[in-house]
Amino acid sequence: xxxxVLVPVLPTYLDPDRVTHCAIPYGRAIAARHRVPxxxxxxxxxxxxxxxxxxxxxxxxxxxxxxxxxxxxxxLQRLAQAITDVPxxxxxxxxxxxxxxxxxxxxxxxxxxxxxxxxxxxxxRLLVGSVTFSVVQRVACPVLVVRPKxxxxxxxxxxxxxxxxxxxxxxxxxxxxxxxTTRLLGTDGLAVHLLHVQTAEGVARDWEGYLQNLxxxxxxxxxxxxxxxxxxxxxxxxxxxxxxxSAGLIAMTTHGASDLRERLLGSTAEHVLHNVHVPLLLARPxxxxxxxxxxxxxxxxxxxxxxxxxxHRLTVRARDLMASPVITxxxxxxxxxxxxxxxxxxxxAVPVVDQDGRLLGIITEHDLMAQEHAVPFSVYRAPQLxxxxxxxxxxxxxxxxxxxxxxxxxxxxxxxTVSEDATxxxxxxxxxxxxxxxxxxxxxxxxxxxxxxxxxxxLMARDVRLPS
Numbered sequence: 001x002x003x004x005v006l007v008p009v010l011p012t013y014l015d016p017d018r019v020t021h022c023a024i025p026y027g028r029a030i031a032a033r034h035r036v037p038x039x040x041x042x043x044x045x046x047x048x049x050x051x052x053x054x055x056x057x058x059x060x061x062x063x064x065x066x067x068x069x070x071x072x073x074x075x076l077q078r079l080a081q082a083i084t085d086v087p088x089x090x091x092x093x094x095x096x097x098x099x100x101x102x103x104x105x106x107x108x109x110x111x112x113x114x115x116x117x118x119x120x121x122x123x124x125r126l127l128v129g130s131v132t133f134s135v136v137q138r139v140a141c142p143v144l145v146v147r148p149k150x151x152x153x154x155x156x157x158x159x160x161x162x163x164x165x166x167x168x169x170x171x172x173x174x175x176x177x178x179x180x181t182t183r184l185l186g187t188d189g190l191a192v193h194l195l196h197v198q199t200a201e202g203v204a205r206d207w208e209g210y211l212q213n214l215x216x217x218x219x220x221x222x223x224x225x226x227x228x229x230x231x232x233x234x235x236x237x238x239x240x241x242x243x244x245x246s247a248g249l250i251a252m253t254t255h256g257a258s259d260l261r262e263r264l265l266g267s268t269a270e271h272v273l274h275n276v277h278v279p280l281l282l283a284r285p286x287x288x289x290x291x292x293x294x295x296x297x298x299x300x301x302x303x304x305x306x307x308x309x310x311x312h313r314l315t316v317r318a319r320d321l322m323a324s325p326v327i328t329x330x331x332x333x334x335x336x337x338x339x340x341x342x343x344x345x346x347x348x349a350v351p352v353v354d355q356d357g358r359l360l361g362i363i364t365e366h367d368l369m370a371q372e373h374a375v376p377f378s379v380y381r382a383p384q385l386x387x388x389x390x391x392x393x394x395x396x397x398x399x400x401x402x403x404x405x406x407x408x409x410x411x412x413x414x415x416x417t418v419s420e421d422a423t424x425x426x427x428x429x430x431x432x433x434x435x436x437x438x439x440x441x442x443x444x445x446x447x448x449x450x451x452x453x454x455x456x457x458x459l460m461a462r463d464v465r466l467p468s
Contacts (some may be wrong), residue, residue: 004039004089004108005031008101008115008135011042011075018152020116024083025159026146026279027114030184031086038083039108040076041091043100044068065094083155097131102138112184112281114144117273133270136254142180142283145273160248161279163191163226167238167252167272170196170203170210173285177251178218180283187222193245194218194227197237234268239275251281318427318441319420321456322449326440328353331360331408338363338407348452349438352411357446361411364438417442418451427451 007027009020024040031038044065073092080088091108093100105113117132136143153159164181168174182190194215196207211227218225230237242250254269273280328351329338341350342365349364417440418427427439431453441449 003034003036003111005034005036006039006041006091006101006105006108006110006113008041008043008097008104008113009076009079011072011079013075017148017150019148021079021152021155022148023114023116023144023146024155025153025157026144026161027112028083028086028155029159029161030112030114030144033184033186034111035086036111037087037089039089039091039104039110040080041093041101041104042072042076043097044072044092044094045097069094079155085156098134098138101131101135105135105139105141110139110141112142112144113139114146114279116148117145136269136282136284140284142184142281145269145280145282147273147277147279161185162189162248163193163224163245164249164251164281165193165195165238165242165245165247167195167197167234167250168211168214170205170207173253175214176285177253177281177283180253181249181251181281182221182223184281189224191224191226192218193241193247194225195238195241196229197234198229198231199234235271235275238272242276242278247278249279249281250276251283253285254282316424317420318418318422318424318449318451321424321427322420322441322451323455324441324449326351326447326450328357328447329363329407330354331406331411333407334403335405335407335410336403349450351415351440351447351450352407352413353447359415359417359440359442359445359447361408361413362415362438362440363407363411415440419443420448424456428456431456 005027007023009015009024012018015021024038028038069092073090076090076092080090091104093104101113101115104110113135115132115135132143132145136145162185164185166177166181178192181192194211196211198207207229211229215225215227228241230241238250241247250272252269252272269280269282327341327345327347329341331352331354333341338350342348349362351359352361352363353359416430416434416436418430420441420443422441430436430439437453439451440447441451
């Protein structure tokens with residue numbers, strides 16, 4: 001199969017600011033360099049409710065999905081007409097965006113996936129996740145991550161991808177970013193700046209000699225190479241070097257999210273992108289070592305002789321964090337009862353269990369608002385909040401509806417669950433990939449606890465007592 005350059009985008013009726021279109025000029029430039037087609041890919045995303053609806057409605061729902069995909073394809077065809085110097089193909093899929101984009105990249109043998117990211121970090125990343133960096137973890141080819149610009153550039157605008165800043169830590173895997181860069185951009189006219197940032201806890205080494213030797217080898221291959229050795233916080237130093245050099249690109253290798261801190265707060269690459277306005281080329285090293293499975297290590301003491309809380313935090317399991325016992329409802333409870341239960345206990349989700357305590361499904365605030373015969377969750381506060389303007393008969397009608405619909409009619413099933421031994425890192429990854437905010441903890445099919453995103457925030461804020 002011929003290779004391609006893949007650019008995931010949304011049509012303008014879903015992306016009026018054309019944020020996702022900001023990656024098109026970069027993808028087009030690489031496609032033109034390699035004389036390969038540019039693929040505008042798009043995914044019709046189905047949430048849990050829509051997916052359940054489609055499965056329940058059968059053939060009618062399949063027609064609806066086909067219509068949505070056809071509308072998406074028609075919109076992208078209009079967008080493709082503005083791209084004149086490379087052949088353009090359209091790919092539209094239905095499903096989870098990150099998974100479908102990764103599948104497209106594999107099937108197309110993509111040279112690179114170029115896509116836009118808002119570069120959210122910290123708590124914003126935890127709360128909303130990141131499709132782009134989820135794709136980075138899933139694909140084998142490099143991913144060119146582009147920051148959005150306002151207004152979005154035209155698809156055919158010329159872009160500059162040189163000089164390229166390549167941060168290095170002295171490892172062979174970090175140097176693989178150089179190979180990924182030359183494979184994508186070639187060597188003719190390519191300027192590369194090698195950068196090492198020394199930190200207080202860094203490894204002692206002849207870094208000047210290392211950078212000089214590497215620069216000589218690359219110069220022999222026809223590249224224009226400079227280098228610098230800097231000190232201070234890594235991300236800030238990379239950002240300063242990028243600005244001083246008027247760089248067109250930063251190239252780095254990444255192993256994907258590998259620990260709790262990266263999964264919750266974002267990797268070094270994400271923080272770099274958050275602090276610069278040039279694209280970031282992320283390449284997966286050819287050999288990625290998996291961490292050996294085994295019992296969690298004990299927290300090592302720090303310089304004060306106290307346990308290292310940051311290291312200890314990585315060993316926290318679901319049992320250490322979950323809320324228990326769990327507030328539950330039965331399948332025959334009404335939505336009125338479900339809503340009042342959530343409000344009385346200040347919770348955003350309740351598992352639905354049978355008489356033996358076995359998990360049957362789960363209902364969240366969003367589920368109460370998403371069903372065809374929905375009862376808005378907030379109306380159970382209506383007498384205090386909206387009573388002065390909502391007619392009593394309208395409120396009573398909603399209450400009556402809530403008294404007739406049963407929990408089993410609206411619950412989400414099957415439920416994404418974890419065991420008591422699941423690490424917080426694993427739970428965080430599930431939340432980021434699936435968008436779920438509440439994950440029940442089960443033992444032999446029975447609910448023994450529940451972990452929420454709020455629990456992860458408390459952990460990060462050190463509000464949770466860690467196991468001794």
